[in-house]
Amino acid sequence: xxxxxxxxxxxxxxxxxxxxxxxxxxxxxxxxxxxxxxxxxxxxxxxxxxxxxxxxxxxxxxxxxxxxxxxxxxxxxxxxxxxxxxxxxxxxxxxxxxxxxxxxxxxxxxxxxxxxxxxxxxxxxxxxxxxxxxxxxxxxxxxxxxxxxxxxxxxxxxxxxxxxxxxxxxxxxxxxxxxxxxxxxxxxxxxxxxxxxxxxxxxxxxxxxxxxxxxxxxxxxxxxxxxxxxxxxxxxxxxxxxxxxxxxxxxxxxxxxxxxxxxxxxxxxxxxxxxxxxxxxxxxxx
Amino acid sequence: xxxxxxxxxxxxxxxxxxxxxxxxxxxxxxxxxxxxxxxxxxxxxxxxxxxxxxxxxxxxxxxxxxxxxxxxxxxxxxxxxxxxxxxxxxxxxxxxxxxxxxxxxxxxxxxxxxxxxxxxxxxxxxxxxxxxxxxxxxxxxxxxxxxxxxxxxxxxxxxxxxxxxxxxxxxxxxxxxxxxxxxxxxxxxxxxxxxxxxxxxxxxxxxxxxxxxxxxxxxxxxxxxxxxxxxxxxxxxxxxxxxxxxxxxxxxxxxxxxxxx
Numbered sequence: 001x002x003x004x005x006x007x008x009x010x011x012x013x014x015x016x017x018x019x020x021x022x023x024x025x026x027x028x029x030x031x032x033x034x035x036x037x038x039x040x041x042x043x044x045x046x047x048x049x050x051x052x053x054x055x056x057x058x059x060x061x062x063x064x065x066x067x068x069x070x071x072x073x074x075x076x077x078x079x080x081x082x083x084x085x086x087x088x089x090x091x092x093x094x095x096x097x098x099x100x101x102x103x104x105x106x107x108x109x110x111x112x113x114x115x116x117x118x119x120x121x122x123x124x125x126x127x128x129x130x131x132x133x134x135x136x137x138x139x140x141x142x143x144x145x146x147x148x149x150x151x152x153x154x155x156x157x158x159x160x161x162x163x164x165x166x167x168x169x170x171x172x173x174x175x176x177x178x179x180x181x182x183x184x185x186x187x188x189x190x191x192x193x194x195x196x197x198x199x200x201x202x203x204x205x206x207x208x209x210x211x212x213x214x215x216x217x218x219x220x221x222x223x224x225x226x227x228x229x230x231x232x233x234x235x236x237x238x239x240x241x242x243x244x245x246x247x248x249x250x251x252x253x254x255x256x257x258x259x260x261x262x263x264x265x266x267x268x269x270x271x272x273x274x275x276x277x278x279x280x281x282x283x284x285x286x
Numbered sequence: 287x288x289x290x291x292x293x294x295x296x297x298x299x300x301x302x303x304x305x306x307x308x309x310x311x312x313x314x315x316x317x318x319x320x321x322x323x324x325x326x327x328x329x330x331x332x333x334x335x336x337x338x339x340x341x342x343x344x345x346x347x348x349x350x351x352x353x354x355x356x357x358x359x360x361x362x363x364x365x366x367x368x369x370x371x372x373x374x375x376x377x378x379x380x381x382x383x384x385x386x387x388x389x390x391x392x393x394x395x396x397x398x399x400x401x402x403x404x405x406x407x408x409x410x411x412x413x414x415x416x417x418x419x420x421x422x423x424x425x426x427x428x429x430x431x432x433x434x435x436x437x438x439x440x441x442x443x444x445x446x447x448x449x450x451x452x453x454x455x456x457x458x459x460x461x462x463x464x465x466x467x468x469x470x471x472x473x474x475x476x477x478x479x480x481x482x483x484x485x486x487x488x489x490x491x492x493x494x495x496x497x498x499x500x501x502x503x504x505x506x507x508x509x510x511x512x513x514x515x516x517x518x519x520x521x522x523x524x525x526x527x528x529x530x531x532x533x534x535x536x537x538x539x540x541x542x543x544x545x546x547x
Contacts, residue, residue, distance in 0.1 A: 196393075200393070201379075284422050
């Protein structure tokens with residue numbers, strides 16, 4: 001409970017800055033409108049106007065809050081207008097991509113640790129893969145997969161996988177190599193084979209590294225899913241909400257989708273953090 | 287059968303090639319260890335005592351000479367699980383209980399569950415840790431953890447116990463206690479023990495033979511047969527015989543120019 005006050009302080013500072021920003025950025029529009037109508041705005045009227053515009057440059061927090069309330073609680077979750085529905089679409093792609101990416105990441109890490117050729121050759125490609133802007137490659141993945149008849153959830157999950165396998169590879173290579181020389185010698189004195197060494201020593205030892213990687217991977221996976229929704233013609237998902245919002249200048253809708261994405265990421269990463277605490281405590285490693 | 291030595295090294299050499307030139311870790315080591323011996327290796331850092339132990343365990347490859355363990359090469363002996371190796375650190379897995387840690391080599395070696403249970407129980411009694419099977423390593427003191435690691439090395443009934451400064455990180459009081467326990471254990475199990483140490487009193491108290499080594503190149507400068515009886519209470523360390531052996535070890539270390547840095 002001791003850290004509640006600092007957290008609340010930071011939140012308060014953010015809100016104050018946000019409101020000041022909203023007033024400052026939306027003032028021009030309000031002034032122009034007033035000028036056209038031939039009226040003079042008092043300071044209070046100006047502030048009131050900047051915080052209640054339909055398409056503000058920067059919507060005020062309460063406008064976003066109202067929008068989120070209306071599109072979550074007050075809408076049927078199966079409705080196309082429900083943010084819960086869109087979050088669900090994005091989350092399912094995120095989770096599938098996360099699972100695929102984690103699997104791919106662990107598989108590559110095992111290959112790198114156990115196979116000298118892979119050790120020498122794979123890592124540069126893994127790093128190169130992440131230097132390509134995802135915005136450039138995402139449409140290609142969608143188009144190519146579409147061409148072979150794969151549409152819907154899976155292409156988005158592939159983009160999520162593309163982003164989320166990287167932290168898992170890096171973390172797991174380090175984790176699987178974390179047993180020290182003595183532990184490996186010890187395994188050798190027992191004439192353990194590679195599989196035993198992996199399951200009894202290397203894999204358990206890598207758990208702290210795995211969970212750290214999973215947190216980064218989950219966040220990356222969500223970004224991947226949202227990016228994957230942008231070139232799909234804005235059908236559904238948080239990415240589609242962002243895209244539709246920007247087409248029609250619906251800044252309130254954009255911001256509420258952004259906040260929703262952030263909340264979703266925080267929840268998903270939080271769940272991994274919880275699992276991390278439980279598992280590592282159980283394993284005597286925390 | 288009974289006459290052949292358990293470990294036999296002849297003109298054994300090991301040279302590490304480093305960027306600063308070759309390091310002669312071992313040179314012309316010739317030594318036989320008989321069944322039931324308790325042999326201590328003592329000498330300053332860099333004298334090759336740990337390297338020699340690692341060669342016995344097939345953890346290092348000699349570059350010259352011959353060595354057999356149980357009459358076969360160290361590699362074959364290792365694969366036949368001829369020895370248990372105790373490292374300086376207990377090296378228990380934090381995610382396994384004490385029982386689970388002792389079970390680890392047994393699982394690897396394919397003992398069935400019933401045999402595992404029976405052996406875990408037996409070796410825990412041997413190191414006087416009965417009742418601690420379900421505890422986790424962090425719940426035990428450093429000395430108890432090292433006893434658990436000895437139990438783990440004993441669990442699969444290897445005839446040879448290789449110990450690399452197992453009590454080096456422990457305080458003197460705990461060390462005395464563990465030395466006493468180790469002697470009891472050695473008498474009960476009739477294992478052949480090779481024991482690396484820095485401590486003269488420890489070497490003299492435990493051993494039937496003390497191998498004094500000197501560095502650069504790592505070689506044996508003297509082998510001292512202990513006249514002490516097999517029955518050794520801790521206060522044997524105050525007897526003239528004990529002090530005489532300790533004196534000879536110290537002389538041996540000095541003669542090998544071990545400490546003239």
